[in-house]
Amino acid sequence: MKQTVGPIGVFDSGYGGLTILGKIRESLPQYNYIYLGDNARTPYGTRSFEVVYQFTLEAVRKLFELGCPLVILACNTASAKALRSIQQCDLPHLAPANRVLGVIRPTVEAIGTVTRSRHVGVLATVGTIKSDSYPLEIKKLYPDIHVTGQACPLWVPLVENREYASDGADYFVSKYIDSLLDKDPLIDTFILGCTHYPLLMEKIRRFTPPGIRLVAQGEYVAASLKDYLHRHPEMKSRCSVGGQCEFLTTESAAKFQESASVFLQQEVSVRRIVLE
Numbered sequence: 486m487k488q489t490v491g492p493i494g495v496f497d498s499g500y501g502g503l504t505i506l507g508k509i510r511e512s513l514p515q516y517n518y519i520y521l522g523d524n525a526r527t528p529y530g531t532r533s534f535e536v537v538y539q540f541t542l543e544a545v546r547k548l549f550e551l552g553c554p555l556v557i558l559a560c561n562t563a564s565a566k567a568l569r570s571i572q573q574c575d576l577p578h579l580a581p582a583n584r585v586l587g588v589i590r591p592t593v594e595a596i597g598t599v600t601r602s603r604h605v606g607v608l609a610t611v612g613t614i615k616s617d618s619y620p621l622e623i624k625k626l627y628p629d630i631h632v633t634g635q636a637c638p639l640w641v642p643l644v645e646n647r648e649y650a651s652d653g654a655d656y657f658v659s660k661y662i663d664s665l666l667d668k669d670p671l672i673d674t675f676i677l678g679c680t681h682y683p684l685l686m687e688k689i690r691r692f693t694p695p696g697i698r699l700v701a702q703g704e705y706v707a708a709s710l711k712d713y714l715h716r717h718p719e720m721k722s723r724c725s726v727g728g729q730c731e732f733l734t735t736e737s738a739a740k741f742q743e744s745a746s747v748f749l750q751q752e753v754s755v756r757r758i759v760l761e
């Protein structure tokens with residue numbers, strides 16, 4: 486594949502990655518972007534390694550075909566289950582000069598300066614928790630930090646169904662937070678390890694005891710991408726500028742349009758595509 490100049494690709498299983506895209510565009514407004522949501526097959530959080538890997542690879546391939554030299558997996562589940570295999574096994578023959586980056590590493594790098602008790606809790610999908618990606622990555626950088634995970638299987642459906650502000654959501658938000666703190670009462674920092682969770686921020690804050698810090702990923706991922714492009718001028722020069730963003734979904738365009746406006750607080754035009 487020849488070395489293309491094109492938009493930065495941002496991929497998520499659904500709408501969650503829009504929270505990351507928003508922060509990236511705030512920090513790097515000059516570039517063009519393509520956002521791809523695999524809404525027809527969301528959620529990924531309960532799917533097996535094989536399936537998340539296959540779906541994520543299809544999305545990365547599509548974004549490469551559309552000219553993206555760089556793809557951000559704005560999904561913890563995909564970053565946990567597919568990123569390493571794609572980087573190590575697929576990129577070398579698919580497009581050796583292209584790059585795929587995830588959201589876990591930038592979050593983990595930031596955590597060392599946030600926690601004082603050195604006890605950190607991770608709230609994430611079943612898939613991300615089961616993968617052990619957060620504890621493994623945190624241990625590599627900060628061996629003194631104690632990490633406890635809590636799967637929150639109902640949080641993504643609450644967001645995808647736009648129930649994140651409803652009274653009904655209270656029960657499931659408090660349930661997972663209480664369960665995490667029961668496992669380790671010394672936790673002073675929660676990582677919101679799923680890109681959907683910033684939409685639940687108001688409720689998460691309400692049910693989190695004061696003194697516990699909440700770490701959402703968008704700003705860290707955006708700062709890390711900025712730094713990456715600074716350190717890699719060969720990639721920076723392949724990212725097209727113009728400030729445009731194209732939105733693609735595997736579900737109905739009308740449905741995506743309606744929900745995306747909630748995440749981004751703006752109207753967007755969307756095109757439906759098929760992944761295979």
Ligand code: DGL
Nearest residue numbers: 501528529530561562680
């Ligand atoms: N937004 C994805 C993440 O960050 C999860 C959503 C899903 O389960 O598909 O993990």
